[in-house]
Amino acid sequence: MGFPITAYLSMIMKRLKKLTSRLTQSSTEAKPKSLYDIIGGEGVTRQLCETFYDVMENDPNAAELLAIHQEDMSLTRQKFFEFMSGWLGGPQLFVEKYGHPRLRARHLHVAIDDTMVTQWLYCMQRALKQTLPERQHQELIWSNIQPLAWHMKNQDSGSSDSQSRG
Structure with a gap:
């Protein structure tokens, strides 16, 4: 919990750039930046984010995660895409x-325990599989988003006093 989020995000961004560079080195065409x-820009990114929230809203395996969100998630969806x-x-x-x-500071008002992180990752994994046809792209995002999701945890398991939907 003592690792500053700015240093953490910087580390993740450097790692993503390095891995992206490896993906594009074999290409003789103009390299994506x-x-x-690589995954398709704005359209695919927006679809990934929409699918993430569609899974959360419709899959019973994400019920507790859904319960901590507001009824109207249009602004949340937009912010997630951004x-x-x-x-x-x-x-x-x-x-x-x-x-x-x-991220961590913006979410401190919500109790995030193992269950919340696991359900969030469940939604993301489903969204990646439904949105990105290239398994290599899925795995690249997955391997980098998991540590970020776990960094958001701010409660021990079982101590979640989740807010109800507002």
């Missing part, structure tokens, strides 16, 4: 609108 470009756009190396839409993500 980011994972955002964050993921920048996280994947595309336009820094979230930063331009709201400043540094400070």
